[in-house]
Amino acid sequence: MKLSGVKHCEATLDECVAAAERFATRGDNWHNHVLKPDCVLNARPGLYALVIENNTTGEILVCYSTVNHIDAEQHIVKLRHGDAILCGSGATAAVSDETDQEPLLDRIRALALEQTDWHHHMYFPDCVFNPNPGQWSISLEAQGQLEDVDLVSADEPFDVLREIEDLFFSGERLKRDG
Numbered sequence: 185m186k187l188s189g190v191k192h193c194e195a196t197l198d199e200c201v202a203a204a205e206r207f208a209t210r211g212d213n214w215h216n217h218v219l220k221p222d223c224v225l226n227a228r229p230g231l232y233a234l235v236i237e238n239n240t241t242g243e244i245l246v247c248y249s250t251v252n253h254i255d256a257e258q259h260i261v262k263l264r265h266g267d268a269i270l271c272g273s274g275a276t277a278a279v280s281d282e283t284d285q286e287p288l289l290d291r292i293r294a295l296a297l298e299q300t301d302w303h304h305h306m307y308f309p310d311c312v313f314n315p316n317p318g319q320w321s322i323s324l325e326a327q328g329q330l331e332d333v334d335l336v337s338a339d340e341p342f343d344v345l346r347e348i349e350d351l352f353f354s355g356e357r358l359k360r361d362g
């Protein structure tokens with residue numbers, strides 16, 4: 185399912201951040217996505233799409249933009265998953281036993297090392313984009329193509345996600361700040 189096939193409202197960045205804060209405070213079932221310009225889910229190539237999806241109310245807000253709002257995205261990711269999701273060091277210090285044998289992580293570590301352009305999607309079980317509805321899944325894209333290393337899980341893959349987010353934001357900051 186691409187974003188173009190999903191009913192959504194366009195919003196400003198401030199409106200998206202305010203909505204995420206409101207949904208978090210209210211305890212709604214919500215999450216976010218950032219669709220990069222070359223993302224296979226993106227309906228408008230050339231633009232970033234910051235998506236706030238509320239599965240309690242059915243609202244989907246989208247901020248289209250020529251720039252990636254990394255700071256807002258980090259704020260929203262922490263609202264959703266708690267501060268622990270981002271240790272912010274980029275060092276990926278605490279690699280747990282469960283994440284050691286994970287093909288998805290191995291692939292991402294390799295891509296990050298060679299500084300290939302990549303991004304991931306974390307799908308909550310009820311996410312409208314989820315290719316495996318009812319289960320948690322994480323997919324990976326590199327250089328505009330889906331990679332065949334999906335993680336599918338009955339439980340929230342928090343440790344794997346934490347390492348991915350760390351690698352992802354380290355790479356994004358490197359690209360932004362040089």
Ligand SMILES: [Zn+2]
Pocket residue numbers: 219220222223224225303304305325
């Ligand atoms: Zn994508």
Ligand SMILES: [Zn+2]
Pocket residue numbers: 215216217237307308311312313
């Ligand atoms: Zn979603």
